Amino acid sequence: xxxxxxxxxxxxxxxxxxxxxxxxxxxxxxxxxxxxxxxxxxxxxxxxxxxxxxxxxxxxxxxxxxxxxxxxxxxxxxxxxxxxxxxxxxxxxxxxxxxxxxxxxxxxxxxxxxxxxxx
Amino acid sequence: xxxxxxxxxxxxxxxxxxxxxxxxxxxxxxxxxxxxxxxxxxxxxxxxxxxxxxxxxxxxxxxxxxxxxxxxxxxxxxxxxxxxxxxxxxxxxxxxxxxxxxxxxxx
Numbered sequence: 001x002x003x004x005x006x007x008x009x010x011x012x013x014x015x016x017x018x019x020x021x022x023x024x025x026x027x028x029x030x031x032x033x034x035x036x037x038x039x040x041x042x043x044x045x046x047x048x049x050x051x052x053x054x055x056x057x058x059x060x061x062x063x064x065x066x067x068x069x070x071x072x073x074x075x076x077x078x079x080x081x082x083x084x085x086x087x088x089x090x091x092x093x094x095x096x097x098x099x100x101x102x103x104x105x106x107x108x109x110x111x112x113x114x115x116x117x118x119x
Numbered sequence: 120x121x122x123x124x125x126x127x128x129x130x131x132x133x134x135x136x137x138x139x140x141x142x143x144x145x146x147x148x149x150x151x152x153x154x155x156x157x158x159x160x161x162x163x164x165x166x167x168x169x170x171x172x173x174x175x176x177x178x179x180x181x182x183x184x185x186x187x188x189x190x191x192x193x194x195x196x197x198x199x200x201x202x203x204x205x206x207x208x209x210x211x212x213x214x215x216x217x218x219x220x221x222x223x224x225x226x
Contacts, residue, residue, distance in 0.1 A: 035215065037163075044220040045155075045163060045206055050213040059213035062120070095162055104169055104210035105153035109162035 002026035002108050004096050009113035016086050018115055022079040022096030027108065029077045033099045035106060036070060036081050038092035046092075049081065050099070064090075086117045121145050123207055125218035133226045138194040140221045142207035147187045151210045154183055154192045157220075158203040167192065168210065199225055 008020040020036070036048040049070040050059045058070055069082040079096050093112040100107040122145040132138050142152065154167040165174045167183035170190055180195045194201055202225050207218040 035213075037215075037217075044204075045157070045208075045217040047208075047213070047215040047217060050215065061214060099215070100168070103165075103172070103174070104151055105165045105174070105208070106155075106163070106215070107165050107174070109164075111162060 004098070004108055004110035006094060006096055006110045006113035009094065009115045011116045011118065012086055013119050014087060014117055016117070017082070017084045018086065020081040020083065020094055020096075020113060020115070022081075022110055024077045024079065024096075024098075027098070030074045033101060034070075034072060034079045035097045035099055036079075037095045037097055037106070038090075039095070039112075040089070040092045043092075048094070051079070083115070086115075088117050091115065091117045120214055121148060121209055121216055123209060123216050123218040125205075125207055125221050127221060128219065129222040129224070131224040131226050132197050134197055134199060136197045138197050138201075138223065140192045140205055140207075140223075142185075142190040142192070142218050144188045144190075144209065148209050150186045151212075152183070152185065152190045153208045153210045154181075155206045155208065156201075156203050157206065163206065166205075194223075197223075197225070201225070 003025045005023045067085045071080045095112045096110045097106040098108040124143045150170040152170045155163040157163040171183045204220045209216045
């Protein structure tokens with residue numbers, strides 16, 4: 001069974017940092033390109049960041065560039081998102097998701113973890 | 120960056136109705152277009168990939184069409200379990216931009 005399990009969300013003050021983790025099982029994580037997608041309360045989906053299977057290529061949405069860092073540890077089947085200089089508008093549920101290289105869509109999703117930025 | 124625009128932003132329809140949602144890309148994306156369904160409190164689910172290919176396990180009442188800049192998601196006969204919000208997304212390579220979403224309510 002495919003599973004993606006996010007963790008690390010919580011309440012943090014503006015300007016603070018948070019590190020999200022996503023543990024993967026049930027599929028070949030080492031060969032998968034992975035993403036973070038977020039959803040602010042009551043709002044739509046926003047793609048945040050992408051990393052290739054070996055970590056060579058990394059992309060960010062303009063809204064987080066320079067503040068967020070995506071990384072992965074294939075030995076631990078884990079994906080990470082280091083978030084710094086957090087703002088109120090970063091408050092969202094953060095999902096990790098796999099990008100199918102064959103189909104071009106996000107076919108596996110986690111349940112999400114909520115990050116709240118508030119004083 | 121390519122922008123994705125969906126319409127309408129919301130709709131209300133009866134069980135059995137044919138429902139159409141449109142998505143427009145700000146420049147040509149060939150057939151690199153995906154559709155997702157999201158029910159309240161749940162993660163999105165991939166319905167259609169490459170503009171018109173049905174993801175495994177998705178009912179055949181869902182279909183997608185289009186290429187270039189204009190795309191359509193059609194539900195041929197709306198069912199009670201089809202409530203939720205539908206999103207289009209540019210696929211295959213980043214930035215994987217989403218449309219703003221279409222909320223579907225059952226009358």
